[in-house]
Amino acid sequence: MSVISRTGRSGAASPPERTLTDASVKVAAGWIAQFARTLKTCRLYDAMNPTVIRFRDELSQAAYAMIxxxxxxxxRFESDDVTVDGVSVHPARSRDDNLAYPFHRDGVRGITINGGVTSREIDAFVDCVLAVTGQNLDGDDLVTLLWEAHLTHMDVDYVPAQGDVGAGAPTPEEGAGALMPWPAANDAQKQPEEAPAQAPEGGTGKGRSEDWTLGDLTVEVEASFVELDAMAGHEIDRFRAEYAAEHRVSPVTAAVAIAQACVKADPTIDDRREIARFLPRVLRTALSSGAWAEAREALRMLRALGVREWSEETFRQELQQPVTVARVVEQLDKQGEAGAAEWLALADDLGDAGIDWMTLVLSESQQRDVRLGVAEALTDRCRDNPERLASWLTDGRWYVVRNIVHILGWIGGAQVAGLLQVALRHPDSRVREEVVVALGNVELKIARPLLIRAVDGAESKLFCQVLARLSAARDAATARWLFAFLQQERFEQRPPEERRAIYAALASVGGDEIVPELEAELVRQNWFDRSQEIHRHNVARILARIATPRACEALRTAAESKRPPVRQAAQSALDWMKGT
Structure with a gap:
């Protein structure tokens, strides 16, 4: 690799100037545009990504064709443009999209690609530019990186730093110098050592500072060194403590703090747009890492900026994506109840969209404490408007519907009856069981029709739960509905727990309106049917539990019956009443 020094040039004659045709300029412009696209692709993807490999290969092939x-x-590189033979081929479109800037900033004024250039050199050239334009900048500048890359078939015209080329050499006229070979390790051995520049006593002079003589200041220098050496231990400890404290702050917290400072610095409209393009990345990173307080602050700043570069509606849709919900749930389950409180505050800031977000998290969380906190928060948010949860009652996942029914039960009141009626038609029995439990917080007069409807096709467990809920208050219509079970032909084939539930519910809800039917059932004739005698005793016990004067009179009348089974059943019920 060779360089053209702008402070001193070699004595060899430079090649004659050459003017490219318009067609040639188009070819050169096409390659530099492809070079810029390759840089952007390399910044977006990992180095081993197939897209990156393909772009690099195509760039090398294009270089071969151009040569x-x-x-x-x-x-040639100016501050905001790349030119070929004085023709602009890649002007800067914006402050961020300025290919020429990193070259011009580091003193590179021109790059010459010669014949025989290899794909290794093209890749190394790309890597050098990436190193000085990415997020993590290297310590070296572009000229140093190009030198270390050993690009044999590429030449660099650069502006050297002060002192890189000896000041004693005469400066030739512009264009008179030839390419100066890049310094090599063996070149230093061939050149004779130069005597160090002497400075006047006292340490002043125009030579390099490390060549100055100290004169009479040696004692003061040694004393200063001793002082520094004595303070070194304390200063090292202080530096390490500050370093550790600085690195304990997460990148998300630091980014939010920087953004806050920028927002408070009276930014221009362009600055506000830049901040609005930056903060969504901070917000997404905060959500992925569980930094809920930082996410709230980033959201607040984005709303305050009020620019078109950020859409809150799009952000709300992203929150409900499965990958986002999974990451949030993972962090919440790790943090437990303490982290859930901060996250719920963030969900509150999102308004109605936060309700859907909380419901999704509730359905995926594996920690009971987290689910409990989210369910309680949903109850508070939807207490005045439970219809906000209606859409989730048709979800295909039974456990999601059960969670919503559980929350509706906590809300309670007549306002949730219609929603529970929808859930009562769910095919999964676990959801219907939760509906019966939730109806316990609804006024019985309103819940009774739903409970009666829940009996149809119910399993024994749900059947008994419904009857237990119906037993809370006396009701003539419910008593007649229950008595109809006693008259069914298949009543004796019902499971024992269902028969017991019917007897108990009828005794709790029945009154004088059902006494005549029970009295007729008590004295009904049954020849050679042992199970009927058990049924007769249960009917007598129902009359005893109703315990109205009319029911007691029916038992006393039956106790005087000439039929021993009827008399025994009635007398047993009367004895039970005396004992209670």
Whole structure:
């Protein structure tokens, strides 16, 4: 690799100037545009990504084709443009999209691609530019990186730093110098050592500072060194403590703090747009890492900026995506109840969208404490408007519907009856069981029709739960509905727990309106039917539990019956009443 020094040039004659045709400029412009696209692709993806590999290969092939057609191509770099033979081929579109800037900033004024350039050199050239334009900048500048890359078939025209080339050499006229070979390790051995520049006593002079003589200041220097050496231990400890404290702050917290400072610095409209493009990345990172307080602050700043570069509606849709919900649930389950409180505050800031977000998290969380906190928060948010949860009652996941029914039960009141009626038609029995439990917080007069409807096709467990809920108050219509079970032909084939539930519910809800039917059932004739005698005793016990004067009179009348089974059943019930 060779360089053209702008402070001193070699004595060899430079090659004659060459003017490219318009067609040639188009070829050179096409390659530099492809080079810019390759840089952007390399910043977006990992180095081993197939897209990156393909772009690098295509860039090398394009360089071969350009060299075959044009021979040698020289690109000149200004502060905001790349030119070929004085023709602009890649002007800067914005402050961020300025390919020429990193070259011009580091003193590179021109790059010449010669014949024989290899794909290794093209890749190394790309890597050098990436190193000085990415997020994690290296310590070296672009000129140093190009030198270390050993690009044999590429030349660099650069502005050297002060002192890189000896000031004693005469400066030739512009264009008179030839390419100066890049310094090599063996070159230093061939050149004779130069005597260090002497400075006047007292340490002043125009030479390098490390060549100055100290004169009479040696004692003061040694004393200063002793002082520094004595303070070193304390200062090292202080530095390490500050370093550790600085690195204990998460990148998300630091980014939010920087954004806050920028917002408070009276930014221009362009600055506000730049901040609005930056903060969504901070917000997403905060959500992925469980930094809920930082996410709230980032959301607040985005709303305050009020620019079109950020859409809150799009952000709300992203929150409900499965991948986002999974990451949030993972962090919440790790943090437990303490982290859930901060997250719920963030969900509150999102308004109605936060309700859907909380419901999704509730359905996926595996920690009981987290689920309990989210369910309680949903109850508070939807207490005045439970219809906000209606859409989730048709969800295909039974456990999601059960969670919503559980929350509706906590809300209670007549306002949730219609929603529970929808859930009562759910095919999963576990959801219907939760509906019966939730109806316990609804006024019985309103819940009774739903409970009666829940009996149809119910399993024994649900059947008994419904009857237990119906037993809370006396009701003539419910008593007649229950008495109809006693008259069914298949009543004796019902499971024992269902028969017991019917007897108990009828005794709790029945009154004088059902006494005549029970009295007729008590004295009904049954020849050679042992199970009927058990049924007769249960009917007598129902009359005893109703315990109205009319029911007691029916028992006393039956106790005087000439039929021993009827008399025994009635007398047993009367004895039970005396004992209670």
């Amino acid at each position: 075959r057609e044009l021979g040698t191509v020289t690109y």
